[in-house]
Amino acid sequence: MEGTIHNLIISSIKRDDKNIAISKTREEENDVTKLSENVTTKLTTLFKGGGMKVGEFIKEPEESAFSNLMAGSFKHESMRFKDYRKLSTLFAELLARKLNKAQAVNARDGFLITYYYSQDFNDEEVYYLCTVFLHRIDGTDINDQELIFEDIERINLDSLNLGAKICLNDWIENEPRPISFKLGKGTGDVRRYFQDFLGCTEPSDYKADTNALKDAITETCQRLGIPTEQISIICESAQAYCNDRMKNYDEERISLECLSMHLFPKEDDSNQFLDIAHNEFKLSDTIGIDRTALRSFSRIQGENKDYKLSFNTGALNKSIIFDRNHKTLTFKDLPQDILDDVLAYLPPADKQGE
Structure with missing residues (x-):
């Protein structure tokens, strides 16, 4: 522009x-x-x-x-x-x-x-x-x-x-x-x-940069009109790429330009990602990766004083349904051990559905 x-x-x-x-x-x-x-x-x-x-x-x-x-x-x-x-x-x-x-x-x-x-x-x-x-x-x-x-x-x-x-x-x-x-x-x-x-x-904060990288990828995908399910796949691809470069090539820092071409093969899309990453999310051409933060690329996680949540992004709208109006999550196909533990803590009347 x-x-x-x-x-x-x-x-x-x-x-x-x-x-x-x-x-x-x-x-x-x-x-x-x-x-x-x-x-x-x-x-x-x-x-x-x-x-x-x-x-x-x-x-x-x-x-x-x-x-x-x-x-x-x-x-x-x-x-x-x-x-x-x-x-x-x-x-x-x-x-x-x-x-x-x-x-x-x-x-x-x-x-x-x-x-x-x-x-x-x-x-x-x-x-x-x-x-x-x-x-x-x-x-x-x-x-x-x-x-x-x-x-x-x-x-x-x-x-x-x-x-x-x-x-x-x-x-x-x-x-x-x-x-x-x-x-x-x-x-x-x-x-x-x-x-x-x-x-x-050139300051470096591995955790902040890794989180900003995920946000830059997501923002680029949304501007390109990529469906939500595909965004999850692209984030997981970024996670796999970073893990591969660190594990198999001993790279301490990841090249943003190489990652952009891996995630967005079209030149215009790749350039748009680089522009967003540099100018909006303040990322340098190479960034250090925090392994813990990198896990969030394929998982959604958080906690409050009562519970912790962690699940694969691919489960959204499949076994985990998000209600946008009420901002609630509905979990399906709960494992039996969780069901047993929940029932063990409920009063007898609640167990019988009364």
Whole structure:
């Protein structure tokens, strides 16, 4: 879904003859009204697919410099930045400093694109601050006049390798994991310092992530119009897949992208699942699995002060009937030992049905 870009500015971070990274930012913001529809669509749909991570800004031993720069420029009442050009300049200077430290001096230079956009979700406006670092890519073109090959340098907006998206709504409300980011494998040494530039960590809660995974699968199935009985089968398939990867392949973390292709073979369905898992349930590209929570993929369980319940999801509307109006469950085919125990506790009159 395409969004509306409110601010955009491009900074160049280039190494001089002494290999020092120096940032240079436009004197004024780019005119977003002159962006082509193609560029707008690419920029506002860039953060999707495999390889995405989620994170939070570091607060200890000191707050993230990136977060502090945001806080110093953001106006809550209007959901806008008071001097976007200055903020973008400070971001570029911060990244340049990071690229001049330790092993980062081997990292390639490039362009930092910082843009701010919003999207409407069910009549709620959601705002995102994005920062994307693009390397120059060697390419080949054909000269129209001489009809010969010529070497060119270009950038590629068709795939994201290094970038971050901060949900301002979540950031304002101190919600967990407001950052979505990607550190591409093809970005060399700079990928290790981009996360430091953001000042973010990738938190992990195996139990919470496993429960969120089940909810993301269920939500995707419901949006795809998959029947309830089939949803249970897909959840059980996810459970079997995770158990297999952990047991037979010694995988400590499960790839969300691989799981998505296993559960949803159609590319559009798989992409929709990844989008829901990343953006709505705040899951990274790989997640740790809690074995206890994983059991809930094929079972419904819960308890109160009087009883505990646990049964296979496949039993719903078969041996266990749910009444939506009264919100009650009716159990059929009860085992004889349970029937005997129940009858043993009932008064004689109840046993006779009087």
